[in-house]
Amino acid sequence: MSASREKQIRQEQASSGWVDPKVVREQEQCKKEKRSNILYGTIAALFLIAVIAAGIWRSNVIPKNATAATIDGEKYTAAEVSFYYQNVYQNFVSNYSYLLSYMGLNTNASLDSQTVNETAASWIGAEAGQTWKDYFLGQALDQMATVQSVLNTAKAEGYTYSAGVQAQYDDSMAALKKSAEANSVSVSQLLKNNMGAQMTEKVYATQLMRMLQYDDYASSHYDSLTYDDSKINDTYKADTNKYDLVSYEIVGIPGTAESTTDADGNEVEPTEEESAAALEQAKKSADQMLADYRAGQKLETLSKADESYVYTKKDNGAYSGDVVTEWLFDNARKAGDSAVLDYNSTYYVAVFLDRFRDETPEIDVRHILIQPAVGTLSEGDEGYEAEQAQLKADAKAKAEDILAQWQAGEATEASFSALAMQESADGSKYTGGLIDSITPDSSLVESFKNWCLDASRKPGDTGVVESEYGAHVMYFVGEQLPVWKSNVVADLRDADYSEWLEGISADSTIERHDFGMKFVG
Numbered sequence: 001m002s003a004s005r006e007k008q009i010r011q012e013q014a015s016s017g018w019v020d021p022k023v024v025r026e027q028e029q030c031k032k033e034k035r036s037n038i039l040y041g042t043i044a045a046l047f048l049i050a051v052i053a054a055g056i057w058r059s060n061v062i063p064k065n066a067t068a069a070t071i072d073g074e075k076y077t078a079a080e081v082s083f084y085y086q087n088v089y090q091n092f093v094s095n096y097s098y099l100l101s102y103m104g105l106n107t108n109a110s111l112d113s114q115t116v117n118e119t120a121a122s123w124i125g126a127e128a129g130q131t132w133k134d135y136f137l138g139q140a141l142d143q144m145a146t147v148q149s150v151l152n153t154a155k156a157e158g159y160t161y162s163a164g165v166q167a168q169y170d171d172s173m174a175a176l177k178k179s180a181e182a183n184s185v186s187v188s189q190l191l192k193n194n195m196g197a198q199m200t201e202k203v204y205a206t207q208l209m210r211m212l213q214y215d216d217y218a219s220s221h222y223d224s225l226t227y228d229d230s231k232i233n234d235t236y237k238a239d240t241n242k243y244d245l246v247s248y249e250i251v252g253i254p255g256t257a258e259s260t261t262d263a264d265g266n267e268v269e270p271t272e273e274e275s276a277a278a279l280e281q282a283k284k285s286a287d288q289m290l291a292d293y294r295a296g297q298k299l300e301t302l303s304k305a306d307e308s309y310v311y312t313k314k315d316n317g318a319y320s321g322d323v324v325t326e327w328l329f330d331n332a333r334k335a336g337d338s339a340v341l342d343y344n345s346t347y348y349v350a351v352f353l354d355r356f357r358d359e360t361p362e363i364d365v366r367h368i369l370i371q372p373a374v375g376t377l378s379e380g381d382e383g384y385e386a387e388q389a390q391l392k393a394d395a396k397a398k399a400e401d402i403l404a405q406w407q408a409g410e411a412t413e414a415s416f417s418a419l420a421m422q423e424s425a426d427g428s429k430y431t432g433g434l435i436d437s438i439t440p441d442s443s444l445v446e447s448f449k450n451w452c453l454d455a456s457r458k459p460g461d462t463g464v465v466e467s468e469y470g471a472h473v474m475y476f477v478g479e480q481l482p483v484w485k486s487n488v489v490a491d492l493r494d495a496d497y498s499e500w501l502e503g504i505s506a507d508s509t510i511e512r513h514d515f516g517m518k519f520v521g
Contacts, residue, residue: 235491
């Protein structure tokens with residue numbers, strides 16, 4: 001089935017009320033990919049963008065040294081609190097961009113003048129009626145308490161921060177300076193323009209480093225959480241539906257009557273009688289299709305009898321809790337079972353094929369991305385295609401030179417990681433070019449993913465792969481846990497990590513200072 005056809009089916013199913021189990025699986029994958037920032041989300045890169053793009057008016061007369069908050073005896077100025085306030089606010093706006101209107105949040109109006117509505121309160125666990133500014137301020141202070149507690153713990157343990165922390169800090173500050181130059185202002189003025197007259201480059205730089213160090217230690221703690229097979233198996237058995245997959249065939253037969261148009265061109269909704277008749281007809285069609293299938297006809301062939309029928313075959317369906325997957329994941333199911341299922345004005349003819357755990361091993365690789373240089377010609381100019389081809393060839397040649405340089409040295413994973421930190425244009429450079437937990441379902445460019453999933457791959461294999469992003473110097477780390485077990489471990493880690501993160505600052509004392517707080521935001 002083509003990708004466009006599958007997308008069309010998902011859209012049709014969504015409109016009829018069917019919840020595609022693949023969506024649930026994609027959500028779980030997304031959750032796992034973001035696990036190192038469970039509580040607060042991306043920090044450095046997103047915040048830098050927020051600083052550059054915010055453009056929010058702030059007073060030009062603000063005491064720089066006014067204390068706005070005290071956390072466990074450590075004082076923070078209005079500028080320092082503003083750093084975290086903006087981080088929380090901009091992450092929130094990014095994460096909920098399509099829902100802001102439902103929450104009653106207008107990003108173009110003063111946050112002091114807007115209150116959290118009931119809908120937003122139920123979604124984000126806020127107090128209905130409080131101002132949005134007070135909500136974000138509370139979140140910022142909680143974040144500050146957590147960062148402070150984590151950094152104190154790291155210091156007490158003598159933790160050594162990874163080289164990626166300094167590299168990401170350097171790159172972020174360089175990007176800030178580049179942005180200032182592009183806007184023909186100093187870094188100091190850029191920060192003042194976007195974060196208020198109290199903000200200084202020193203405050204920004206100090207808090208950025210603290211955030212990067214926090215994320216590094218917290219991620220290290222997350223990765224250190226391990227579980228034995230007994231714990232993993234017990235967790236799996238406690239909720240097999242969450243980790244198992246099923247293969248099946250299904251045909252959706254809509255039972256909704258279509259609206260009509262009267263003589264004046266007005267849309268006329270179907271009557272109750274018409275709706276009931278349409279539903280009854282869908283039931284008869286589904287029952288007949290089931291009988292024909294059981295008599296030996298193919299379900300896919302039967303689905304072609306009417307263009308409104310939607311046929312789907314899934315090899316790896318996930319549980320989503322609706323009527324269809326409740327039936328598919330019933331422990332009584334046997335291969336070949338079939339039934340007519342009624343869900344949300346649609347009848348489904350379903351055939352169960354198999355239930356299983358995904359034993360596909362996840363793959364870890366490291367890579368160094370070499371991007372083509374920017375050309376001098378614009379698309380449409382004479383010679384543009386030739387110039388682009390040459391730039392891509394140059395990038396590939398550089399990638400091959402870097403691989404040869406690595407091979408002539410220690411040729412170890414550690415040396416490859418160091419080279420990635422130095423040469424790669426990809427954000428993964430800060431973790432030595434590591435791309436982990438790769439599966440056939442991973443959202444990666446095909447050429448890159450195909451190299452990683454080649455069955456002949458062995459630990460230590462290298463190569464150069466081209467993609468639309470440039471040339472990738474590849475290093476195959478190896479196979480890791482099978483998908484089902486990795487998902488169990490991720491859930492265990494998520495729960496334990498969240499508990500640790502919440503507990504680490506649970507006893508923190510946060511004090512607001514009214515005068516300094518006036519200048520935050």
